[in-house]
Amino acid sequence: xxxxPRALVLMSADTFSVQFDGARLxxxxxxxxxxxxxxxxxxxxxxxxxxxxxxxxxxxxxGVPLLDGAALARLPKLRAVFxxxxxxxxxxxxxxxxxxxxxxxxANSNAIPVAEFTLASIILAGKRAQVLANDFRSLRGERGxxxxxxxLGNMGRTIGLVGFSKIGRRVAELLxxxxxxxxxxxxxxxxxxxxxxxxxxxxxxxxxxxxxxxLSIHAPSLPSTRHMIAAAELAALPxxxxxxxxxxxxxxxxxxxxxxxxTGRLTAILDVTEPEPLPSDSELYELPNVILTPHVAGSLxxxxxxxxxxxxxxxxxxxxxxxxxxxxxxxxxxHLA
Numbered sequence: 001x002x003x004x005p006r007a008l009v010l011m012s013a014d015t016f017s018v019q020f021d022g023a024r025l026x027x028x029x030x031x032x033x034x035x036x037x038x039x040x041x042x043x044x045x046x047x048x049x050x051x052x053x054x055x056x057x058x059x060x061x062x063g064v065p066l067l068d069g070a071a072l073a074r075l076p077k078l079r080a081v082f083x084x085x086x087x088x089x090x091x092x093x094x095x096x097x098x099x100x101x102x103x104x105x106x107a108n109s110n111a112i113p114v115a116e117f118t119l120a121s122i123i124l125a126g127k128r129a130q131v132l133a134n135d136f137r138s139l140r141g142e143r144g145x146x147x148x149x150x151x152l153g154n155m156g157r158t159i160g161l162v163g164f165s166k167i168g169r170r171v172a173e174l175l176x177x178x179x180x181x182x183x184x185x186x187x188x189x190x191x192x193x194x195x196x197x198x199x200x201x202x203x204x205x206x207x208x209x210x211x212x213x214x215l216s217i218h219a220p221s222l223p224s225t226r227h228m229i230a231a232a233e234l235a236a237l238p239x240x241x242x243x244x245x246x247x248x249x250x251x252x253x254x255x256x257x258x259x260x261x262x263t264g265r266l267t268a269i270l271d272v273t274e275p276e277p278l279p280s281d282s283e284l285y286e287l288p289n290v291i292l293t294p295h296v297a298g299s300l301x302x303x304x305x306x307x308x309x310x311x312x313x314x315x316x317x318x319x320x321x322x323x324x325x326x327x328x329x330x331x332x333x334x335h336l337a
Contacts, residue, residue, distance in 0.1 A: 012063025
């Protein structure tokens with residue numbers, strides 16, 4: 001057996017209490033050497049100061065501090081960071097890769113609940129269920145409410161996915177359960193064969209938009225993708241289309257979206273917004289064809305333990321001298337969330 005690396009769990013207290021139950025702490029102890037203090041909220045915690053110089057592995061999640069040059073100077077033996085959450089952008093700096101430190105994350109596991117939420121939203125959008133629920137509440141007692149929202153049902157729908165990310169790919173796979181639907185994907189980085197393997201078809205965004213009745217966003221939030229869905233893109237959607245966003249709010253121009261939804265031409269289902277939360281006077285709260293949820297699509301509660309399992313699996317590979325399955329590389333950040 002190789003010598004087990006010294007490890008420290010570094011994340012917020014609330015996150016640690018949810019993600020690390022007894023079974024996962026025992027699994028961590030089987031894979032790494034732990035100090036008297038297993039967890040700390042920051043590198044400044046007094047109880048870990050003597051342990052930091054020997055730490056080779058960090059187990060991180062939400063609440064991890066920035067790992068810049070100054071932080072890494074306090075961790076001279078650090079060799080790997082296993083992030084029990086999705087994006088590493090909140091803490092990863094070039095200093096990590098400059099030092100040759102390996103990084104992995106739980107994005108594969110976080111894709112599961114987001115894709116499930118998106119699938120449910122798409123199915124309900126085909127029936128216009130969320131909007132009709134608002135109509136039913138405001139028009140109580142009236143008949144013929146369903147007929148006011150146009151064609152209902154999922155048979156024959158054309159669904160568009162913007163981004164063939166881990167989540168976008170999983171959504172495309174899940175959509176195969178719907179009979180008689182067409183799934184289109186727009187992503188300049190996607191492999192056409194990988195898209196085709198999910199039963200979807202790869203198209204340029206401009207070609208896809210006029211065809212789709214439901215558009216779901218799964219692109220990363222980068223300077224180049226800010227407001228990638230703006231007035232021109234929204235105008236290209238057919239009348240009655242629904243746009244779903246479970247990615248990041250900055251991908252959609254909210255003023256342009258409000259203008260389209262105000263007329264009733266489009267419906268929006270937004271789990272993320274810009275800013276988040278929206279200001280209390282935002283028009284989007286008032287429009288009956290805009291459905292808002294408070295960023296609940298991603299991993300919550302016990303769902304977040306999947307990402308711990310993914311991190312611990314990669315820690316096991318690290319100990320065995322094997323390549324990390326969920327590795328994140330510096331160049332990946334050019335096109336990943």
